Amino acid sequence: MLVGARQVVTCRGPARARRGREMAEVEALGDAAVLIDQDRFGWVGRRQDAPKADRVVEVTGVIFPGFIDCHTHGVFGAPRLDDHERRALGVDYKAIAAAGGGILQSVHDVRARPEVELAALTRSRLTALLKRGATTIEVKSGYGLELEAELKQLRVIRQLAGELPATLIPTFLGAHEVPPEYRSKRADYVRLVCEDMIPVVARESLARCCDVFCEPGVFTVAESRQILSAAARHGLTVKLHADELEGSGGAELAAELGALSADHLAAISVLLPATMIFLGKRSQAPARRLIEAGAAVALATDFNPGTSPTLSLPLVMALGVSQLGLRHAEAVTAVTINAAAALGLARDRGQIAPGCVADLVVAAVDDWREVAYWMGTDVVSAVWTAGSACPA
Amino acid sequence: MLVGARQVVTCRGPARARRGREMAEVEALGDAAVLIDQDRFGWVGRRQDAPKADRVVEVTGVIFPGFIDCHTHGVFGAPRLDDHERRALGVDYKAIAAAGGGILQSVHDVRARPEVELAALTRSRLTALLKRGATTIEVKSGYGLELEAELKQLRVIRQLAGELPATLIPTFLGAHEVPPEYRSKRADYVRLVCEDMIPVVARESLARCCDVFCEPGVFTVAESRQILSAAARHGLTVKLHADELEGSGGAELAAELGALSADHLAAISVLLPATMIFLGKRSQAPARRLIEAGAAVALATDFNPGTSPTLSLPLVMALGVSQLGLRHAEAVTAVTINAAAALGLARDRGQIAPGCVADLVVAAVDDWREVAYWMGTDVVSAVWTAGSACPA
Numbered sequence A, B: 001m002l003v004g005a006r007q008v009v010t011c012r013g014p015a016r017a018r019r020g021r022e023m024a025e026v027e028a029l030g031d032a033a034v035l036i037d038q039d040r041f042g043w044v045g046r047r048q049d050a051p052k053a054d055r056v057v058e059v060t061g062v063i064f065p066g067f068i069d070c071h072t073h074g075v076f077g078a079p080r081l082d083d084h085e086r087r088a089l090g091v092d093y094k095a096i097a098a099a100g101g102g103i104l105q106s107v108h109d110v111r112a113r114p115e116v117e118l119a120a121l122t123r124s125r126l127t128a129l130l131k132r133g134a135t136t137i138e139v140k141s142g143y144g145l146e147l148e149a150e151l152k153q154l155r156v157i158r159q160l161a162g163e164l165p166a167t168l169i170p171t172f173l174g175a176h177e178v179p180p181e182y183r184s185k186r187a188d189y190v191r192l193v194c195e196d197m198i199p200v201v202a203r204e205s206l207a208r209c210c211d212v213f214c215e216p217g218v219f220t221v222a223e224s225r226q227i228l229s230a231a232a233r234h235g236l237t238v239k240l241h242a243d244e245l246e247g248s249g250g251a252e253l254a255a256e257l258g259a260l261s262a263d264h265l266a267a268i269s270v271l272l273p274a275t276m277i278f279l280g281k282r283s284q285a286p287a288r289r290l291i292e293a294g295a296a297v298a299l300a301t302d303f304n305p306g307t308s309p310t311l312s313l314p315l316v317m318a319l320g321v322s323q324l325g326l327r328h329a330e331a332v333t334a335v336t337i338n339a340a341a342a343l344g345l346a347r348d349r350g351q352i353a354p355g356c357v358a359d360l361v362v363a364a365v366d367d368w369r370e371v372a373y374w375m376g377t378d379v380v381s382a383v384w385t386a387g388s389a390c391p392a
Helices: A020-024 A081-088 A093-098 A103-112 A115-131 A147-163 A186-203 A221-233 A250-260 A273-278 A287-292 A313-324 A328-335 A337-342 A368-372 B020-024 B081-088 B093-098 B103-112 B115-131 B147-163 B186-203 B221-233 B250-260 B273-278 B287-292 B313-324 B328-335 B337-342 B368-372
Strands: A007-009 A028-030 A032-037 A040-046 A062-065 A067-069 A134-140 A167-175 A209-212 A269-271 A297-299 A360-363 A380-385 B007-009 B028-030 B032-037 B040-046 B062-065 B067-069 B134-140 B167-175 B209-212 B269-271 B297-299 B360-363 B380-385
Touching (some): A007 A032, A081 B313, A115 A147, A134 A380, A269 A287, A287 A313, B020 B328, B209 B221, B273 B313, B297 B328, B328 B368
Parallel strands (some): B167 B209, B269 B297
Antiparallel strands (some): B007 B028, B032 B040
16 A cells, blocks of 8 residues: 555546546545555545555655556657757758658668667667656557568567566557658558558557558558558557548548447547657647547657657646646646547556556655646656556 | 766867857767866876876766756745646736736745755755756846845855755846835835845855846846946846847947956857746747857756746757757757856866866767757766766
């Protein structure tokens, strides 16, 4: 049993995303106790009412449900430092790609890099993310864009899922971009993804979800439909990277996907404020308007080497408040229960409540809101997953 | 002698700020050695050419000169969480002040809080800043706005300067705001600052510099001149917080200050990108244009409870690249030699060169540019000040 925390933020309630006003309804208990039974929460409430426990651990600070990073591209080789500087100096996306930068730089790197090296790099990065509170992490492939290199990324995720105390949710993103060798025969690449990659990925259980970059200039709505239909037929949960789809058939596709997939993930807006800051953009998603219109919002790092080399969900939460206009409570909801829902895991993750997986974060603060305030200063002092403290 | 680092970024050169193109000229030596002689650097160069050393320390990563945070308001009580949320929801500055927030909330807090408590809070915050690489930190008063409370803040800085391994540069900022009890008699407050506060601060050697918030609605150019003239007469180095002065007599005042002070600090533009991000602003200072026009730019955290609760110069450097359009090299210059120059310390700080104070930072990266890339992820793995490793 954990006791002594200044506050326990439970986020408890129904096992589903919080929409609109619900996002601000975060329970923060003072003088509380959290009972862990094996790898699950057994009980949470006022300390004076707590059942007897075999072992009592004193905690200093505030306890949160484990944070959930529901959108990362976490398996890659070298950082893209040149892209960062070129962009700072005003070079545009096309010129960066022409100079050998952009996503294809990471593709060449991943294709060439031995699996053991890719695993070592990814291990240290995901460990850093976990240390800052991310107990469940979605990790996409998508820097291979050929069967073997995509499988290599997914095997790295599977290996690390076995080694690290975090829960990793692997997503196949073979349709991240059309690789250079297929530029003049796009249909062949879509067929390759559907007929060669997806069946192998599904057969070897290397991914839980399938995602597609459905954007003008990347994959069309028709191509995305083709790929996600194949994924659904093979039992993968389907997702959609589709920020710019409005008016281009995206709504219809999303509706179809709802039909395709029992676990219709596109219904939660996953916002990525660190990406816009790293890119030097002056705009952000209309999060306040989305929430006021009754939407469910999640926040994620979008961790990747080109547009968001950020390994801190607390930084993303602070940017959620400062840049997106979220309340502190909404930022907490956005990385707990709503991020769980965005991964189809709301049934038993994202809250401190009996029966849920005992993932939690301790922050060395006096007031729970500080987790989304000390911008860029890590306040996470301890992380527990499946009922056990992670090594510091 | 330190050896084994992938690179040693020296920033060496003349003992003055780098202007314009010079800002990008950062030396990064491979296979180098750094010799420390007592509290100073004795030698730096290729390892094969190094003189014999009594003790050799193997370092992993990249070595930088100690970072210098040349602008903080580091002595305060509680964080201003309500301000953060109100601003996120679109409440303006005046309404925040009317609701009991804003700078006066911190003033009431500092006035009421026992010195020992203020010292404990400040100790943990400055320690966090040091841990992220800030070996020299300017710390302003300015949340007292009455003699005793201003002195209390400055005594806290003096106490911590004796305790912490960082160098703290205390700045008297009694003219941060007109306190409420003087709103109807501003001239009396200016007189109090000039005739009561400055003489005591100077006599007790509690500050090295004097700063004034010279902005429309705070202190006028005439009031600022009066205060800084008094400060100069008492031997304090004068500074000016004057972002919005253009066209209102600021240039003339700055020129006068140049005459007043041998150490004309206003000649370096100190930019504070984290503040704009935390405030949710969509604009940033025109850093690229400044540099291209030949200016010297420094970066600082502006650490304070209302507009920049940021304890990481590496985050500020990453924002310098992403948000201000700096090159990585320019961001490094901006927190080393240029920040030293902004504090009048360029003579022996801000570079790894014989005779300079042996303050250095080790970052756990492969390429020195990564220090300004992994946004919000601390890469600083060790800090040395005055020739000794700081406790981890």
